[in-house]
Amino acid sequence: MLDSATTQVIAPVAPPPRSRRRARGARALISGLLALLLAGTALVAIETLVRPLPAPTVTRTLAASTIIPGKVPAVPWPESGQAALSVEGVGSLGRSGGSKPVPIASVTKVMTAYVILTEHPLDRGEQGPKLTVSAEQAAAYPAEQARGESLVPVVTGAVFTERQALQAVLLPSANNMARILAAWDAGSIEAFVAKMNDTAAALGMTNTHYTDPSGYDPGTVSTAVDQVILARKAMKLPAFAEIVAQKKATLPVAGTVRNYNSLVGRDGVVGIKTGSTDEAGGCLVFAAVVKVGGRKMTIVGAVLGQPGANTPVQLDRVFRATRPLLRAAAAAIAVHRVVRAGDQVATVRGPLRTGTTISAAQDLTVVGWPGMPVRLDVDIPAVPAQLPAGAEHGRISAVAGNGARVVTPLRTGVRLDPPSTWDRIRQYL
Incomplete structure (x- = not known):
């Protein structure tokens, strides 16, 4: 029979030691996932570098027609006949x-x-x-x-x-x-x-x-x-x-x-x-x-x-x-004058936010009178991936009434360059 004054002490039991094999497996799994992720990213980046860049797109910003401004001429027609x-x-x-x-x-x-x-x-x-x-x-x-x-x-x-x-x-x-x-x-x-x-x-x-x-x-x-x-x-x-x-x-x-x-x-x-x-x-x-x-x-x-x-x-x-x-x-x-030198005619948008503008190189003038409609036609060839600043590219023409067509060239604004390799890779990082 135990003495009522005596306290029994139970020593804590330590958890069993962790398996070294399981720890190594977890680390291997994480490393593998990281490797797969890096490999996938690398493959996408390589595929991106290999794939051709999309061609720049052109958006016309100039209206297709205009009206010669001013007061329409009053013609003194005869009273009879x-x-x-x-x-x-x-x-x-x-x-x-x-x-x-x-x-x-x-x-x-x-x-x-x-x-x-x-x-x-x-x-x-x-x-x-x-x-x-x-x-x-x-x-x-x-x-x-x-x-x-x-x-x-x-x-x-x-x-x-x-x-x-x-x-x-x-x-x-x-x-x-x-x-x-x-x-x-x-x-x-x-x-x-x-x-x-x-x-x-x-x-x-x-x-x-x-x-x-x-x-x-x-x-x-x-x-x-x-x-x-x-x-x-x-x-x-x-x-x-x-x-x-x-x-x-x-x-x-x-x-x-x-x-x-x-x-x-x-x-x-x-x-x-x-x-x-x-x-x-x-x-x-x-x-x-x-x-x-x-x-x-x-x-x-x-x-x-x-x-x-x-x-x-x-x-x-x-x-x-x-x-x-x-x-x-x-x-x-x-x-x-229906178009001024420097008036923007179109914008060019390349891949990854590259771009430039296309504007009239010279004034475009027509013979006519106020109130006469003027048709404005723009001819811009396909834009290459690279264009220097101020390059002649395309033309704009005007026809007033039934008149003859008058033409002036178009020029680019800032230099247009394709995105660099680093810019192309960086979009995936």
Whole structure:
């Protein structure tokens, strides 16, 4: 029996010693995992270095179009009749008076001359083939004169060169010579008129119909817009442009004849044709050359249906209506800067946040007037991985209205380099 005063002491039992084998296994496992992780990272890095870099991408930052700023020009259109105004190589300044076909009087002779010169072309100064006035054509002169037609005197057997015949048609506006030329070309007036209408259709003159080669017949009708279409084409023929710019000419039988278009030589006017009858009123198709920023620009227009009791009054009124149009057009046309040198056109983004900009190398200017739309086209070739700063790369072009395309080069901003090897590896660390 134990003594109640005696305390029993139990010694603590130490845990069994840890197995050295298990510790070594844990360390090996951790080392293995680290090795696998490092190996995987190395493989990814190696694969990244081997894999080709993506090509740089280009993002356009410039708008596809713009509007020439400023106040849209106010055109002083005539109070009556029709009018249309265009600037060659730029576009239309507008029209007035609607699009109903109306008689055009001797403006018809522009088509007559155009058909003759396309069938029988003449160089500048060239006289061309000869035509002889027949007895029947000469005999018609008294009756034509009695009707009050615009004529040149002719006699049986009179010989005209093609140029002289065209001068008679386009300067003193000879109806009889228009008929003589028509028969000379096509064999008959009817066959020639068919050619006139076929030509009008081919040119897109959808509101025009010819019934005679002179315009004396009021059944010959057109519009100001259609006559501007024809005038632009006719003025591209060297002989036509040369003849309508003359103030006078010397012809067989008639001697010296003068141009009815008294505006020639004033306000830059270089042609082209007047017309006047009771049905048509005063009519004029005109062309004028003005200088804009050192360049020569041609204004082409038509004014039809100006009132008056007779030819002198009708022509005076059509000239009065035309001169303000010419001056307004000349004042409206100017050179406008639509893109400045240094304006950013696009950004370039390469891999790993590399990049540069692409900007206009020079000012880009167009000829036009305020309110005119301008299309901006950008052509940037594929961007290589490396580009020096200020390198020419691509181009930008502008087209105002229906005008010619103007172009300027593009240049890079800061130097574009591919990412270094370390930058490529570092993204995985």
